[in-house]
Amino acid sequence: MPPLDSVLAGFADAFTLFNLLFVVAGVAMGQLVGAIPGIGPVMAMAIAIPFTFTLDTLPAVSFLVGIMKGGLFGGAIPAVLINTPGTPDAAATTFDGHPLAAKGKPLKATKMALYSSVTGDAFSDMVLILASAPIAVIALKLGPVEVCALMIFAFAVIAGLVGDSLIKGLIAALLGLLLATVQLDPEQATPRFDFGYFQLYDGVNLVAVAVGMLAVAEIVRRMAEHDGRPQPAAVPQSEEPGARGVSWREYWGCRWTMLRGALIGTGLGALPGLGSTAAAFMSYASAKRGDPGGVPFGEGNLRGIAATESANSAVMGANLIPLLGIGIPGSVSAALLISAFVIHGIQPGPLMFRTQPELVYGIFGAMLMANLCNLIVGQLSLRAWSAAVKAPASFIFPAALIFCIAGVYLSSGGLFGVSIMLIAAAVSLTLTAVGIPVIVLLITFFLGRRFETSLSQALTILDGDPRALTAHPVALILLVGALATGVWMARRR
Template identity: 65%
Template sequence: MVDLSVILAGFADAFTPINLMFVVCGVMLGQFVGAMPGIGPVMAMAIAIPFTFVIDPLPAIAFLVGINKGGLVGGAVPAILINTPGTPDAAATAMDGHPLAQQGKPEKATKMALYSSVTGDTFSDIVLVTISAPLALVALKMGPVEILALMVFAFSVIAGLVGKSISKGIIAAALGMLAATVGLDPEHATPRYYFGYFELFDGLSLAAVAIGMLAVAEILRRLASSKKGASATIAQPKDMTAADRRVSFAEYWACRFTMLRGAAIGTILGALPGVGSTAAAFMSYAATKKSSKDPDSFGKGNLQGIAAAESANSAVMGANLIPLLTLGIPGSVGAALIISAFVIHGIQPGPLLFEEQGRLVYGLFGAMIMANFANLFVGQLGLRLWSFVIRAPESVIFSTAILLCIAGVYLATGGVFGVIIMLMAAALGYVMTSFGFSPVIFIIAFFLGGRFEIALSQSLVLLDGNVLALINYPIALALFAIALITMVWMIWADRQKEL
């Protein structure tokens, strides 16, 4: 148990002017790169790590955490304003955020995203500070069979609630899983579906596929359907009232249970290595839509949808540090970069970290809390800037966004091949949307496909091909049963709508 004096000393180290400066600079940089489609906070963190070598460990790691937290807020900006997610996990935010912006309320939509993001992030940080070790032990008990069952449950919910048709949702998920098999077999390292291109040995780039299907396809569609003349990307009525520009406390408070649910989902999934914020955002969105008294309002500008997605994907950030700090296991790419920063400064995350570096750990906790407040204040100023920029003609905005997507994917993948994959994914996304198939479900399945395949192969080994052996895994058995019940219920509900 860490002494109270160590905890207080750690928080005192965090709340210093120099540390505050690095946190604010990290948040500002994170919001900026998050708002640039195709770049994202992970790339900014990767570039910044070598420069933190000459800085003391606490401000160096706090700077990286600030970039990560700011990127979560920044990614929602283009998703809401131009339906072009800055990061893959912001795709769920676009489902209700962009329709609300099209109604002439872009500031209300972005502010709701900001408030719910900070709320979910703060909830996750509180969990991290208070019960990080016990929660990490629970996550550690989730073996391959339980992880497999959790993913099957996630697929069943997302395929039924995100798309308009459950059959098309299942097909989109199957296509995403197929795309995830490109590259080396994770079990035997056998190359699959690489067609002579050795660049595909590592599989299709998530950045290229996600940006292509979710961003470039939408940009091309908007450019093709744009009318003659220089019209604004988002029309803002001149007689807009103050209520359309802000989120009132009543509106925020009405979403409290939605944000709490999203924060809980994000925290739980964030503590499980490999699941990620994208899955958390869509699971939270699907759960909110399912529990709503008016599910038909989702996808049309419902504040509850924005709150559900942003609270969940932001809560993952703090929860990712739970297995990192207590077990030395990074739960995401961003957490892996943070753990590399620890190693650069001669610090080894793991069970002994709290005992050997307790002051640094609680200093980091204090910096994370500061980053949440910095996100709130910096975001208030930044959102006004972006809402002003979006008044420019859509031909300017979308052509610039395409250039940013190309540049971002080029840098993320290290060459032109990634850009080609992005353009192919954009064409596929355009076709899927035209025929009513959800590219979002495709991306989720593609994102979880590698982890699903590993969990499946490990589960088959553990079960030795005997399905009855599942009785020894009660948590997995319960998740499989819930997934089956959910699928049957949604198929029945889908047929009832057709009648």
């Protein structure tokens, strides 16, 4: 556990007016992009990362955290109003959110989504603050052999859980590791796979790859799918008493549903590879099984909204537990935060609690502040975000593409980075077309350099003899777990 003065200094750095402005701006942007179907917080984070280069580390990460948290609630707005989830996480919210809005109660539905989202997010943040430091202490006691085995186990879990095929997940993981080898060899300092371009001596630009595979590819895909027709009009508003808000009695009546959703979301979020969409559907199914009666699920039940939004928001805080505790991102959003850390010269992982304790607890403070800002900004701007639902795609997607090009140009220092971004977008579209999960590729690419270093150190310690693993029982257990995970996933599929 870091010294108390470092913890207090970190929270003091977070609760400054300057940092608060970036948190508010991030939350507002996140809610806006979440409310526009097809954009989403992941794309917004990928676009925003290059523009944080000139900021200090804490305001930059706080801004990105605000986007991440605001986008989760923002995705529920179109799910409620036009039965179209703004993000995949909000797909289950349409089951009860839109039927309630169709009854003339769109504000009640969106406010219930807001309150349950903030509740689930706050719960997972508290778990993150309490659990990440002890996990980091354990992780710091692991040697290179154990770290290498842990990363192999994480790759097996991610490859098996993401996508619909274990083989395709493993292919994506290997492609990510192969892409990470494009750099100077860490032992011999000789160029590898540079194809004559000195710009690749330091490796493929992380930001260019992330923006290309996540943002540009999605923009191109959405533009190709857009049929040019305007969005349907929002639902009417009833004048019945209680139709414009959620009473304390209604909120408190959903307390067990939200707690169950927060527990499900936190548990799944702490496991690398399991996303918020799975948590939302699992929580909804659990709430439906334990339905005490009243309004049937699927016809505007507030518990249905509370179950999905509390679960998908709880995943976000829990995703940072493996990132800060052991240095392995639990989701694409967490992997994008690695890009922000790398830009600012910081290696995320357990060493941050020893070398950068003030920054870690400053991030924790920013996350708590983002929850409060999410509630306040959401309350004040629900009507504005409802109007954003009807923004024309012919304006949104070209503008987003321009921001992608400008951001990568600035962060990579020229057109070479833009070229990498476009190549990454083409690769992402191709892999998606054949069913290979791009998320797995990105996560293994982000971890590739660290994995190569730990693998080289492990081989040196073991002297190339697998029998020497008997002296490292933790590593042996993790490797057996990776093998068992692969076999179980293959049989399940």
